[in-house]
Amino acid sequence: MKKIIVLFYVLGLGITYAQNEKYQGQPPIEIVPTDARPVQRQWKGNFTFDDDAVMFSNDFDGARLNGIVKNNDSTYTVLITPENTPINTSPWYAFKVWAKEKNPINVVMTYHESAKHRYYPKLSSDGLVWSPLDSINYTEYEKGDKAFGPGSLPVKVSMKLHIGPDTLWVSGQELHTSHHVSAWVDSLAKKDFIAKKIIGKSRQDRNLNLLAIGKETSKNMLIVISRQHPPEVTGYLAMKTFIETITSDTKLAKKFRRKFTTYVVPLMNPDGVDNGHWRHNAGGIDLNRDWANFNQPETRAVKHFMEEKVRQNQGKFYFGIDFHSTWDDIYYTVDPDLEGNMPSLVTDWLTDIKKELDGYDPNIRPSDNMLPTTVSRNYFFVAHGAEALVFEIGDNTPRAFLKKKARVSANILMQLMLERLK
Ligand SMILES: [Zn+2]
Structure with a gap:
C-alpha cells in the first residue's frame, strides 16, 4: 500500500490528517426489512x-x-x-x-x-x-x-x-434543510428550460421536489438523486454543482439539453434532514435499503415517476446517479461486464475524469451483485438499464475540490453521452 501524506484543508482552514491507505469501501449491503418502525x-x-x-x-x-x-x-x-x-x-x-x-x-x-x-x-x-x-x-x-x-x-x-x-x-456540516433546498430549486426553475414538479409527499407531508431539465417529452433521460441520508451534505454539494453545470449556458450544456432531459430529486429525505436524523426517514428506515420493496413513500415516488416517464415518452433512462457522503471519495459502480443502455459509459467517464483532474486517482468499487435491487443504483440499472453508480464524497473533502470534480464530471458526462447517442 502506498504511503502518501495528503493534506486536506476543510473549507480553507487548516485541519490536516494523514491518509495512509485507500478507503476499502463499505462491506456488502445487508438486506433488511423496510416496513416503517417508530422513531424517537x-x-x-x-x-x-x-x-x-x-x-x-x-x-x-x-x-x-x-x-x-x-x-x-x-x-x-x-x-x-x-x-x-x-x-x-x-x-x-x-x-x-x-x-x-x-x-x-x-x-x-x-x-x-x-x-x-x-x-x-x-x-x-x-x-x-x-x-x-x-x-x-x-x-x-x-x-x-x-x-x-x-x-x-x-x-x-x-x-x-x-x-x-x-x-x-x-x-456537523453546513446546514442545508428542506427550506434551503427549495430555495435552490426555485432559483433554478426560473430558467425557461427547467420545470419544478412535486412527485410525491414524504411521510410527514413535505414535498418531494423534482427538477426537469430539458424537454419533458424527450425519450433520452437521466435520473439524479441525492440526500437519502440526511448528514451527507458533501454529496449534496457535489450534486448541486453537477446540476448547475448541466443547466449552465455553455455550448455543451445547451447541446446536451436538446438531446437529453435530466430529472433531479435533490432531497430524497426531507423529513430526516429537517428532524436532524442520523440516517433514516420519518418511518425509521434507511431509504437506500428500500429499492426492492418500496415500502416508503419517498422511494415509491421516484419509482412511480420513472415508470410513468418511460411509459409516456416511450423513452429510456441512460444514466442514473445517487450522491452520498462517506469516509472518503469513492465510486460504487456496476461491474462493466454488465451492460445497460449505454455500455462502457461509466468506465470511460471515470477514466476521463482521472485524466482531467491532475493527480487524482478515483477509488472505484464495482459490483456485479445486482439482486435484490435494495439500493437505488441497482434499481436504476436492473429496472431501467440505466448505467448507474453511487457517487460518494468524503465528509472532509475540501469544498473547492468537490465542486471542481463535480463540474468536470458533468462536462465529461455530457460529452460522452452526446457522442454515444449518434
Ligand atoms: Zn449515504
Whole structure:
C-alpha cells in the first residue's frame, strides 16, 4: 500500500490528517426489512442555565441536541442520540448557543452508546455562511487509530466556543434543510428550460421536489438523486454543482439539453434532514435499503415517476446517479461486464475524469451483485438499464475540490453521452 501524506484543508482552514491507505469501501449491503418502525421524536426548545446566562437551542429545522448538563462554570456536556437503532455511525448534530455576557465556554460532545464523534464542527453567525472551528479550540479524546470508519474516530471531543449575545450556530456540516433546498430549486426553475414538479409527499407531508431539465417529452433521460441520508451534505454539494453545470449556458450544456432531459430529486429525505436524523426517514428506515420493496413513500415516488416517464415518452433512462457522503471519495459502480443502455459509459467517464483532474486517482468499487435491487443504483440499472453508480464524497473533502470534480464530471458526462447517442 502506498504511503502518501495528503493534506486536506476543510473549507480553507487548516485541519490536516494523514491518509495512509485507500478507503476499502463499505462491506456488502445487508438486506433488511423496510416496513416503517417508530422513531424517537426530539424534544425541541431552549436549554437554559444560570438564570438564562447561557442558552442552547435546538428549535430549528435540521437541529439535533438531545440533552445537556452543566459541569462547572465554563463546561457543558452535550448528548446526541439517534432517531432509532440499529443505525449507521453518522451522528449528526446542530444547535444554537448564546450568552448574556461575552465569554468562552467548553462544550463536550458525547454520543449514544457506541457512537463516536464524526463530523468536524462548523460555525456560523447566520446559519448560511459556515466555517470550521479553529483547530486550536478543538480537542479529541480516545481517538481510534484506523484510517477510516468508526475505528478512526474519537469517543468524544471538546470545543471551546466564544459566545456572547449574538447567536452562534454549531453544526456537523453546513446546514442545508428542506427550506434551503427549495430555495435552490426555485432559483433554478426560473430558467425557461427547467420545470419544478412535486412527485410525491414524504411521510410527514413535505414535498418531494423534482427538477426537469430539458424537454419533458424527450425519450433520452437521466435520473439524479441525492440526500437519502440526511448528514451527507458533501454529496449534496457535489450534486448541486453537477446540476448547475448541466443547466449552465455553455455550448455543451445547451447541446446536451436538446438531446437529453435530466430529472433531479435533490432531497430524497426531507423529513430526516429537517428532524436532524442520523440516517433514516420519518418511518425509521434507511431509504437506500428500500429499492426492492418500496415500502416508503419517498422511494415509491421516484419509482412511480420513472415508470410513468418511460411509459409516456416511450423513452429510456441512460444514466442514473445517487450522491452520498462517506469516509472518503469513492465510486460504487456496476461491474462493466454488465451492460445497460449505454455500455462502457461509466468506465470511460471515470477514466476521463482521472485524466482531467491532475493527480487524482478515483477509488472505484464495482459490483456485479445486482439482486435484490435494495439500493437505488441497482434499481436504476436492473429496472431501467440505466448505467448507474453511487457517487460518494468524503465528509472532509475540501469544498473547492468537490465542486471542481463535480463540474468536470458533468462536462465529461455530457460529452460522452452526446457522442454515444449518434
Ligand atoms: Zn449515504
